[in-house]
Amino acid sequence: MSHISFSELKNWNFCPFYHKLTYIDKLKGFRGNEYTAFGTAIHDIAEKKLLKETFEAAENFIQRFEECLAELDDDIEFREDPEKMAVQAIGIIPAIMPAVAEYFADGYEVISTEERLMVPIDNEEGYNFKGYIDAVVKTPDGKYHIIDWKSCSWGWDMRRRSDPMVTYQLTLYKIFFAKKHGIDLKDIETHFALLKRTAKKDRVEIFRVTSGNKKMENATNLLKKALFNIKKKNYIKDRRSCTKCDFCRSPECP
Numbered sequence: 001m002s003h004i005s006f007s008e009l010k011n012w013n014f015c016p017f018y019h020k021l022t023y024i025d026k027l028k029g030f031r032g033n034e035y036t037a038f039g040t041a042i043h044d045i046a047e048k049k050l051l052k053e054t055f056e057a058a059e060n061f062i063q064r065f066e067e068c069l070a071e072l073d074d075d076i077e078f079r080e081d082p083e084k085m086a087v088q089a090i091g092i093i094p095a096i097m098p099a100v101a102e103y104f105a106d107g108y109e110v111i112s113t114e115e116r117l118m119v120p121i122d123n124e125e126g127y128n129f130k131g132y133i134d135a136v137v138k139t140p141d142g143k144y145h146i147i148d149w150k151s152c153s154w155g156w157d158m159r160r161r162s163d164p165m166v167t168y169q170l171t172l173y174k175i176f177f178a179k180k181h182g183i184d185l186k187d188i189e190t191h192f193a194l195l196k197r198t199a200k201k202d203r204v205e206i207f208r209v210t211s212g213n214k215k216m217e218n219a220t221n222l223l224k225k226a227l228f229n230i231k232k233k234n235y236i237k238d239r240r241s242c243t244k245c246d247f248c249r250s251p252e253c254p
């Protein structure tokens with residue numbers, strides 16, 4: 001059974017030929033950096049905090065961050081000092097649970113963390129949507145809330161908050177979470193939780209992203225368009241993305 005994830009869809013939308021190089025030819029495109037290592041480590045801490053696990057958070061973060069940094073290729077050049085980033089994380093950690101408690105002020109129950117989705121896509125026989133939902137909580141009004149943790153520097157501007165290729169992640173998680181569990185779409189809301197490294201205040205900001213019928217239709221159409229072209233092996237080069245691409249002027253994409 002084949003599958004497509006949101007990151008695969010995002011890469012296809014970036015450039016179908018980039019998608020071919022990385023997903024079909026299995027070449028390494030973006031290889032991660034100190035920011036992705038930070039993101040993985042702080043995600044783990046946020047998850048443990050939400051589950052109310054007892055652990056030494058700062059120590060745990062540093063250990064995980066070091067592991068993630070060690071996994072990076074040796075030739076990756078860092079733009080930021082990891083030690084400084086570790087100090088930034090220690091400023092975020094105590095703000096996580098108060099921010100969640102304030103946002104869901106009427107109370108909440110944790111339904112799942114790191115929930116795996118592998119859900120058939122309607123009218124796309126043999127294809128599943130794959131994803132991992134960071135957290136799902138349920139509030140006393142019966143609503144399910146899908147949360148995705150995002151680490152960042154000072155925060156997100158309006159353009160980023162409303163960028164479809166950012167917010168469709170939550171839209172697709174909503175659609176396939178609903179399908180997996182047989183939950184009515186109107187009972188599911190979606191949110192990003194920003195974990196801000198350099199902000200002076202509000203180090204953790206949770207905000208709702210609406211995913212109404214039109215947006216769900218648009219996200220589904222994009223998913224279907226990508227699958228149609230991937231199946232047809234239409235590997236068009238989208239030259240608008242070249243300046244941001246790891247393969248720019250490389251032998252793989254001259």
Ligand code: SF4
Pocket residue numbers: 014015016017018021237238239241242243245246247248249253
């Ligand atoms: S260099 Fe340009 S055309 Fe080639 S894979 Fe990257 S974005 Fe696509």
